[in-house]
Amino acid sequence: MATQLSLRSLLDNDKLTGPNFSIWLRKLKIVLEHERTMYIITDPTPELPPANARVAVRDAYQKWTSDRITVRCIMLAAMSDEFSRRFESAQPNEIIQVLNESFGVPDDDKRYSTSCCIFNAKLREGASVTDHVLYMIELIERLSKLGFSLHEQLGKDAILNSLPDSYRPFLTHYRMTKPVLNFHGLLGLL
Structure with a gap:
């Protein structure tokens, strides 16, 4: 059994x-x-x-x-x-x-704190970009579950904005090529 x-x-x-x-x-x-x-x-x-x-x-x-x-x-x-x-x-x-x-925590508080986490997140130099981007994706999905979907491009912009200066060459190339990717595709490029 x-x-x-x-x-x-x-x-x-x-x-x-x-x-x-x-x-x-x-x-x-x-x-x-x-x-x-x-x-x-x-x-x-x-x-x-x-x-x-x-x-x-x-x-x-x-x-x-x-x-x-x-x-x-x-x-x-x-x-x-x-x-x-x-x-x-x-x-x-x-x-x-x-x-x-x-x-329970009111949805307004959850929305505000989740939004703050998304837009204030910064990847530390030397930290895992994979863990960071997965965390950002989780936050974006959490915001969506609260009924406040973040437009995908704005979400990608928030992820890109959270990268440190050492990713500047990547950001320049990304903006020039303008690839059509979802969040996980962006993670694959990083």
Whole structure:
């Protein structure tokens, strides 16, 4: 019998206490993604199928119900006793909503801090350009997930602007040839 890897232990050391909500939520999402149940906290609740619904529709609803119970138990087990008692009768999406309202960072703050990181980033001389560009791409994607997509060319400009003076010859050549590249293509050139 094959053993199944469980990432639930990620939540053991960081039980939800309130101020650690963002760390807890990030780890919860890793666990739920691994268990293929993330949809329980991201998708709307499906409607109860009518009695005469097709078997496939009823089975899908039954799977959703079963997954919701699993996710709810994972969440409650990963909370301090105080939070576990407070949310013992709540459903996963309700729990996330209340916690986000209480402890989540407002999107404006996230957008501002992410934008500042993008436009103020500078690669240190001798540091890994690959790590730096991947970090910049991650920031640009994070900004997009917040609903503020950065035009691709502006994102590439931010990456190029973050390079130190030792990349000046590359920048001159890049501007002269004007290659059509996405972020990862730009990384390949660097």
